[in-house]
Amino acid sequence: MGSTEEIRGVVMIDLNSYTKGGDKDGAKTEDYQTQMEKFGWRGPHMAAEAFMKFRDTSKDIGSTYWLNAGCGDGIESAHFKPLGVKKAVGLDYTADMLDMAAKLGFYEKTIQHDLNSPLSFVADSTFDLVTCLGVLTYIKPESGVLTEFCRVTKPGGLIIMTHRIDVYDVHNWKAPIAECVTSGLVEELSGPVVVKTAPTGYLPLHPQYKDILSHFIVWRRTDKAIKTNGEVN
Numbered sequence: 001m002g003s004t005e006e007i008r009g010v011v012m013i014d015l016n017s018y019t020k021g022g023d024k025d026g027a028k029t030e031d032y033q034t035q036m037e038k039f040g041w042r043g044p045h046m047a048a049e050a051f052m053k054f055r056d057t058s059k060d061i062g063s064t065y066w067l068n069a070g071c072g073d074g075i076e077s078a079h080f081k082p083l084g085v086k087k088a089v090g091l092d093y094t095a096d097m098l099d100m101a102a103k104l105g106f107y108e109k110t111i112q113h114d115l116n117s118p119l120s121f122v123a124d125s126t127f128d129l130v131t132c133l134g135v136l137t138y139i140k141p142e143s144g145v146l147t148e149f150c151r152v153t154k155p156g157g158l159i160i161m162t163h164r165i166d167v168y169d170v171h172n173w174k175a176p177i178a179e180c181v182t183s184g185l186v187e188e189l190s191g192p193v194v195v196k197t198a199p200t201g202y203l204p205l206h207p208q209y210k211d212i213l214s215h216f217i218v219w220r221r222t223d224k225a226i227k228t229n230g231e232v233n
Contacts, residue, residue: 070115071098135161164202
């Protein structure tokens with residue numbers, strides 16, 4: 001499963017190792033989904049379940065506009081499409097993975113983007129649902145990505161994320177995640193701040209990562225405004 005890289009003292013899977021030709025460990029984009037399922041990754045399953053549990057049932061599920069941030073090869077679409085979700089935008093940093101997502105024909109747009117940078121091409125209150133699974137591990141906490149997710153999510157919309165606990169602690173993610181909740185930007189439905197949801201396994205069947213746990217975070221966006229510069233009103 002892909003080579004690894006060390007980011008600020010934590011060993012992680014090098015997602016850039018997934019290419020059409022593969023790397024020295026044989027990691028190919030076409031194998032990514034199979035490998036993740038083999039190692040017990042349940043992020044997409046849990047996100048789909050949370051969406052159905054917490055979504056606004058007064059609205060037609062087919063009208064849900066979804067931002068799949070860190071969509072990879074489109075692995076999550078297989079869990080949301082059967083639910084009736086029809087409109088989605090996929091973002092990913094890795095070009096070859098994004099090509100595979102585009103070929104599924106599900107996403108209305110696929111955009112190569114580094115989530116360490118603002119979503120300046122997305123208007124305020126655009127999406128009903130934002131998911132970011134297995135991705136925040138690679139993003140700097142000072143990037144402002146959480147505030148950006150809040151900005152582009154409609155009031156009442158859902159933001160669903162996962163975050164490895166070891167990286168959460170070492171890379172100082174606790175403060176920005178808590179700030180979104182305590183400032184009133186979001187209501188925490190699952191997570192480590194108020195609800196104190198028990199962590200789940202990250203890749204429980206992977207020999208190297210089997211003991212690592214992950215926070216499963218679900219937020220509902222409130223109607224609290226965000227200034228243009230990212231600050232909370």
